[in-house]
Amino acid sequence: MAEAAEDRMGEDKTLLLVDDDEPFVKRLARAMEKRGFEVETAETVAEGRNMAKARPPAYAVVDLRLGDGNGLDVVEAIREKREDSRIVVLTGYGAIATAVAAVKIGATDYLSKPADANQITAALLSDGEDLPPPPENPMSADRVRWEHIQRIYEQCDRNVSETARRLNMHRRTLQRILAKRSPR
CATH class of the missing domain: 1.10.10.60 (Homeodomain-like)
Incomplete structure (x- = not known):
């Protein structure tokens, strides 16, 4: 599976993680680095927008609700600079309306927290034609x-x-x- 993921990633392996949960973002960054990504992190909408404008990533994982605003602002900033970027929006609030809004803005996929690194990697690297496999041990x-x-x-x-x-x-x-x- 790691080789298949490497093939889908291509040359540009930049990944921007935007989440205000510091322990979560640090763990996820380490896990994604082990999977071959070049990770940068941000904890606010302002930081995320600045990083997206300065160095638009090939991949991004953005929390929907951040301390200083809405993560969809970061998604828009990435889309303005790089249309081919694959973006996954994470949220603790799994509502259909927010999922639709995220996809309309330009997110590739939408996952409810808690999502692990395997689920996030599958969502980032999926070709969009087939759904990623269901989690092995989902929450009740x-x-x-x-x-x-x-x-x-x-x-x-x-x-x-x-x-x-x-x-x-x-x-x-x-x-x-x-x-x-x-x-x-």
Whole structure:
């Protein structure tokens, strides 16, 4: 498989990773370097746009929601400079509307977090005619729901009432969910 990936990568192996989750982006950068990519990282929309304009990459992995804005701005900046770039948009919010918006802007593929390096590599290097294989051990629906609730809870500064309001959920129901252990 590594040889097939090398054949599809061609000469230009530049990869731009844009994500505000520092530990994630560092792990992903190391994993992608092992797969033959020349990796650059950015943690903000501004950094990503500047790197895209200065050195448009052949490949990019961009988080949809960044601390200073929307990752789709970085996708647009890459597309302005390099139309043949293969771009994967990552997000913790797997909604159809955002997937459609990402593809319309110019993303090659769209993956929900948590995505591992194998899934990202498959998406970057796929020729678009066939879907990448399904993950070997996908998260259960209960786990995806739990992760989404936890993320919103953290973004609301662990305020149960505000989280419940944003999730259109009764506060007591949310409290019971938060009191339980995470599903596997």
